[in-house]
Amino acid sequence: MIRMRKWRNAVVTAAWVGVGTAAGALGAWQLASSDSGGAAHSRPLDEGAVSRALAATSASPTPTPTPSVSSPSSSAPSEKASDRSTLRFTGGTATVECRADGTVYLVSWSPADGFHIDDDVERGPAAVARLExxxxxxDEQDDLPYEIRCGEGGEPRAKVVADDD
Known part of the structure; x- marks a missing residue:
C-alpha cells in the first residue's frame, strides 16, 4: 500500500511538472510569435502618426446607426466641430480636442517614463481641463499639476499651476 501511494505521488508530481512546463513553453512561443513582443505599443505616437491613423480611419468609416430621436440641443453643424492635437508636456502627452465652442476635452493621456498621471483628471469639455x-x-521632485486650455487659433496650451495640496 505504501509503495502504491509513493508511486501515485510520483505520477501526480510528474503530471504537475509536465503541465507547468507545457504552459511555460506555450507562453514563450506566444511571446516569440507576437508582433515585436508588444514593444510597438510602448511609445506614444507623434502628431504625424496620429494624423495618419485618423485619416486612415476616416477614409473607411464604419456605419453608425442613426438615432431615432434627434437631440434637442443639436444646432446647425459648424464648419469645423473640433480640432485634435497631441500635446507634449513634462510628465507625459495628451490628445486634446479644441472644440468650436472654445472648450477643451482631453481625449486620452499617457505618462512619460518615470511619471504617472493622477486619477483625478478633469477631462472636460470645459474652459479648462486639468491633470497632474x-x-x-x-520623493524630491514635485508633482506637476497642469491646466490645459485652447488658445485663439485652436491650439491647446498646457501650463503648470500651483499645487492645491
Whole structure:
C-alpha cells in the first residue's frame, strides 16, 4: 500500500511538472510569435502618426446607426466641430480636442517614463481641463499639476499651476 501511494505521488508530481512546463513553453512561443513582443505599443505616437491613423480611419468609416430621436440641443453643424492635437508636456502627452465652442476635452493621456498621471483628471469639455503628472519614484521632485486650455487659433496650451495640496 505504501509503495502504491509513493508511486501515485510520483505520477501526480510528474503530471504537475509536465503541465507547468507545457504552459511555460506555450507562453514563450506566444511571446516569440507576437508582433515585436508588444514593444510597438510602448511609445506614444507623434502628431504625424496620429494624423495618419485618423485619416486612415476616416477614409473607411464604419456605419453608425442613426438615432431615432434627434437631440434637442443639436444646432446647425459648424464648419469645423473640433480640432485634435497631441500635446507634449513634462510628465507625459495628451490628445486634446479644441472644440468650436472654445472648450477643451482631453481625449486620452499617457505618462512619460518615470511619471504617472493622477486619477483625478478633469477631462472636460470645459474652459479648462486639468491633470497632474506625478514622479513615480522620486520623493524630491514635485508633482506637476497642469491646466490645459485652447488658445485663439485652436491650439491647446498646457501650463503648470500651483499645487492645491
Amino acid at each position: 503628472a506625478e514622479p513615480s519614484d522620486d
